[in-house]
Amino acid sequence: MSESTKKKPERDESSKPPAPPKRSVIHRKWFVVTIFLLPFVLLFVVFRVYAIGHAVVMSFQDIQGVGGQSEWIGLGNYLQLATDSTFYLALRNTAAYVAGTLAVLIPFPFVLAALLHTGLVRRTTMFRTAIFLPVLTSLVVVGVIFSLLLSTNGLLNQVLATFGFEPQAWLQTQHLAVPALVIMATWRWTGLNVIYFTTGLSNIDNDLYESAAVDGAGIFRRFWYLSVPLSKPIILFVTVLTLFNGFQLFVEPFIIWGTGAGPGQGGLSIVMLLYREAFTSFRLGYASSIGVVLAAIIMMVSIVQLKLFGFFKKDED
């Protein structure tokens, strides 16, 4: 597909017969189209199409540093990846993180959006703003804030203590690394998903709620039998987005633990491994193969998900 993307606009301009001298050339359609598309297509071809191709090519090469020798090794990088226990650890951590964020970042924001949508809450704007503010902070700042909030004598442990729980060494325990990252994601992304769900809910015809209420459906029934099924498209959208973002986890563990990825590498994500291989070990070919596998995983999971939600069937109806 990318091949034809690159060529099509150019073919347009060359295949047209020479201009009749009626209008000057700069007003001819092919010229106008070319002028408007040129900056985008040029940048797109160089920095996307070519780069994607180059990434795939490099994943079959053994590359000695930047600008060094590169040698074609076929599936060598992938075979090595298949037996690399660190890669499986990164894969496991990332998958756990994705599962965690999905488990939280779909139902929780949806319930909040639905609650704001019932009309029971006064000052919805104020509440929505409060929940949205974390979306404006960078992931770097999220990492900074939670480095301290999750420290041993940090705020979370203080809160837990008032409820009688033992303090946890959140950032110094291997199996608590992913839960800590999910807590951060919850804080950072809930507001954005609430906005998405709110937009979806506000597109539902209000008459439906009214007639359901007249028929005696309470708020919980209206939520379960109207809001949830009618929000299916937006739920699917947010699910794919959450998944897409989740697999690209990098900044928060990088800020908190650095490239060491914390105790027992509990915070090692796929992208962190890619970064480490590429920019601290300078194994560019090997890192490229990690990138290709990551892309393949994201594509596969997204397609499966769209299929499960019956996305492809819709066109046939």
Place this chain on the structure above:
Amino acid sequence: MTDRHLDEQHEASTPSASKAAAGLGGKERRRRQQLIATAIMSLVALAFLIPLYWLVISAVRAPDRIFADAGDLFPSTFTLQNFAALFEETLIISWFTNSVILAAGSTIGSLIVVTMAAYPLARMQFRGRNVLFIGVLASHMLPFHLLLIPLFVLMVDLNLMDTHLGVIVPLLAHPFGLFYMRQYMLGLPQDLLDAARVDGASEYQIFLRVVVPMVKPALATLAVLFALEQWNDLLWPLIVMRSEDNFPLSVGISSLIGLYRPRWDLVLTASFLSVLPVALLFMKLRNVFISGLGRLGTGGK
């Protein structure tokens, strides 16, 4: 605006509904529901505000109390010496300037590139139009990290390492921006374009005088999105920028943490300064942020 609208709809609809549903004591029950709902939302909102509040109070804590008082919500000390130290000991002014340059450069550049390309894709017929559009969208489904290494090699080859252009240029052709702008342009009334054409306007004049003024709301939404994305980005500038005075805020902050013993006083004040302009902008442009981002979720329509 949307909130107000929604509220009014509910005011209008629900009283009659609850009367029908509950009969006796319906009003009482509704009041109780309102109370519970508001209480829940208040608790949730508080939980989301506390980390930000905590960032602010930690920035004004005495440096030696930052970790010691990490669980304390009420500062026992107040000092501005962390800010003074930040300005003295780091290149914070350069970092801030670099963030502004990168955000402004990539926002303006992307807007120009994307708006220009969206016009023929939305309003003109030409061969390869759909292939181009679908190709762009498909590339958007791939993670950026796949491009990280080839783009890095490319920047080295093009001699763009450690330059602002190196951070900005590779990301200018923003696939989602193109998609969003095209969707918006599809909604413009054909009559206006035709009228301009009848008046003898060239495509360039139509674009500049008719189309661009009409897509201003889309430009505003995308400007917010692009600027926020660039302002908050870490990974790509981390790879491109090598010398400390070229760092944007994000890379600067991460470099302070990367020290053998992180200087949390500097890290927290720098973090505070990086959130501040975005928060101020948000207060001014609340609607562009919230309704704009909401529309992004439903495919830009």
